[in-house]
Amino acid sequence: MSASRPHVAVIGGGLAGIAAALECADLGARVTLLERRGRLGGLTWSFQHGGRWVDNGQHVFLRCCDEYQWFLGRIGAAGDVQLQDRLDIPVVSPAPAPGGRPRVARLRRPAVRVPAPLHLAGSLIRYRHLGVRDRLALGLAVAPLRRLRLDDPSLDGETFAAWLARHGQSPAAVSALWDLITVPTVNLGASEASLAVAAKVFQTGLLGDPAAADIGWSRVPLGRLHGDNAAAALARSGVEVRLAARVERVEPSGAGFSVLGPTLSVDADAVVVAVPHDDAGGVLPPGAVPGQDRLGELGSSAVVDVHLVYDRPVMTWPLMAGVGTPLQWVFDRTASSGMEPGPGRPQYLAVSFSAADHLLGRRPEELAGWVAAELPRLLPVAGEARLVDSLVTKERRATFRAVPGTARLRRGPRTSWPGLTLAGAWTDTGWPATMEGAVRSGRAAAHACLAGAALPLQHTEEVA
Ligand SMILES: Cc1cc2nc3c(=O)[nH]c(=O)nc-3n(C[C@H](O)[C@H](O)[C@H](O)COP(=O)(O)OP(=O)(O)OC[C@H]3O[C@@H](n4cnc5c(N)ncnc54)[C@H](O)[C@@H]3O)c2cc1C
Structure with missing residues (x-):
């Protein structure tokens, strides 16, 4: 440990861990990133x-996804x-009769700026996968969905489908429209997804800024987009990356921590644990967060x-x-x-x-x-x-499985040890498990761990 520069160990080389490591380095810390696999990128990889x-x-x-795009810029991958210049999703259903043509409807925002949610009104009025009655009934849900308070804990007490049914949405509308967005973003259908997470997706993506839902994707393999670019950015920032470095546990030790694994022992002033929820409970010291032995219930x-x-x-x-x-x-x-x-x-x-x-x-x-x-x-x-x-x-x-009741299992960055924090898409980011949530959690955990350890810092952001 250096007297002048705090040493942070980041455990986990997914997007959350990489973001945390870069943020700690930018804040002036000396950083060691420990990843159990032989590559960076976590759940995003290629072969x-x-x-x-x-x-x-x-x-x-x-x-x-502001912070994810910040991350891409930070690793030189923007x-x-x-x-997309503007949201444009061709939605296709099979031909109604053999030999006919498939039916295509476009969910598209107009070229001229129209305030949300009116930016989708034209597409929805013409949305031929729904009957006229279902199309007219969409307004019964859109306005109340916009008004939901995301910090209301009762939102995590029911499924999105139950709420939609109460707001005039038929099973056909759920299947042909609401699930089109809910399934890929929450990774559950509306019949299982917590209203809290679904409401976050719809409010942030579709019912706020009209440009918010424009879709982006990688032009290169994910392993290059995240893994290779991050490895180069981490090296430029002086972060020591140790691959094939599995951590078994973190132990408080003196004013800092010992990070221990079958082949490693690292002393650090502060630690960010950025591993999946079912690994986090075992890596953290006992009693680090309430319900630590129940994190697996996130499923x-x-x-x-x-x-x-x-x-x-x-x-x-x-x-x-x-x-x-x-x-x-x-x-x-x-x-x-x-x-x-x-x-x-x-x-x-x-x-x-x-x-x-x-x-x-x-x-x-x-x-x-x-x-x-x-x-x-x-x-x-x-x-x-x-x-x-x-x-x-x-x-x-x-x-993780974002069903009702999971919000209480998602922990914020802080643990009961100042200087020891949590990151990962599963943590309490307000977002479903996404790349955006992972990056947000990593940056938040970096700030919280360095603030918690009360370490002297100097901001030194490297521009990629
Ligand atoms: C097929 C698929 C499609 C997806 N599609 C999308 C999408 O379209 N949009 C979107 O935003 N998100 C999507 N996601 C979700 C997104 O990939 C994840 O939410 C995000 O990558 C999680 O990042 P993370 O850093 O929190 O966790 P992880 O990527 O799981 O990283 C955790 C890291 O910790 C390491 N680790 C675990 N235990 C230890 C240990 N004991 N010691 C050391 N290291 C350890 C792991 O090896 C891993 O590298 C998708 C996920 C998958 C799998």
Whole structure:
């Protein structure tokens, strides 16, 4: 330990841990980042298959994800993502009769600035996946949803679907509209999702700033976007990164802490624990946070992606959503996988399933065959194209399970030891488990740990 520069150990090299490490370094601390895997990036990673880069699952962000975009800038990756000029989601349902055309509705905000929520009024009036009565009834929910107070604890006492039903929304409206947003953002359908988390998503993304829901995605593999860029940024900031460094526990020691693992022992003035909720309880010293042995009750919800490569382009949009079909969202991953896109050239689609626990038990080849058989009902050209490759990725513990009653299990950054703080997308960020929540938690934990340890600091932000 240096007398002049505090030493912070950050445990976990996901987005929360990386953000915490960079923030601590920017605040003038000496930082050691300990990650049990052989790479950085946590739940966002990539691998090679058939000469292409495959992500473990499609990741998107919204324009309202301020801190995530700060993070991209901080690691020098802002140019590696694409953000829509304005929200535009083609929503496709299968043809009502055999031989007919799929039906497409666009959820799009207008080019001229219209205040929220009127910016979506035009799209919703024309939203052909809902009957006229359901479209007219949307207003019964939109206004009260805007007015909900997110700091009201009773919001975490019921499901979003129960609240929607009380506000005039039919099961058809939940399935064809509300779940289109709830399922990918909360990673649960409205019938399970806590009203508290769903209300946060809708208020922040769709009912506040009209530009908030413009969708962004990576132009490069996730492993490069986060892992490689972060490794370079951490090195530039002088952060020591130790991979394959599993931490077993943190013990208070003198005025600081000992961070201990099978192959490591690190002394630090302050510690940020940025590991998943089911690991955090065991790493923290006993009694660090109330209910520490119950963090596992946050549970998990899966994401499954079916990756399909066709011999020709079958989808003209960068992304689309499905209704009236089990397929949820489809993304064109051709360029980001390293393939050359273009007419007559192969196209790589990732078909993404959130809230996908029910798919975990199905064999990859069965899932790929099922999706390949269903896709032509939405994209008829896929029925004429040849499928040249397929692959399935399953992330069992993609997010915690944001059902009613989980808010009390999500802890803020502070523990009962000043200088020892918590980060991670599962912590009490107000957001569902997202990249935005992870970055927010990491930065908050960095400030809280250095303030808690009352260490002398000097701000030294490095510009990437
Ligand atoms: C398939 C999929 C799709 C997703 N889609 C989206 C999306 O579209 N948009 C979005 O915003 N979010 C999405 N998410 C969620 C988002 O990826 C996560 O919320 C976020 O990456 C979590 O970051 P984290 O740092 O909190 O946790 P993690 O990424 O889990 O990082 C924790 C790190 O701690 C390490 N660790 C654990 N235990 C120890 C230990 N004992 N010692 C040392 N290290 C340890 C782990 O190896 C890991 O690297 C998706 C997630 C998945 C899996």
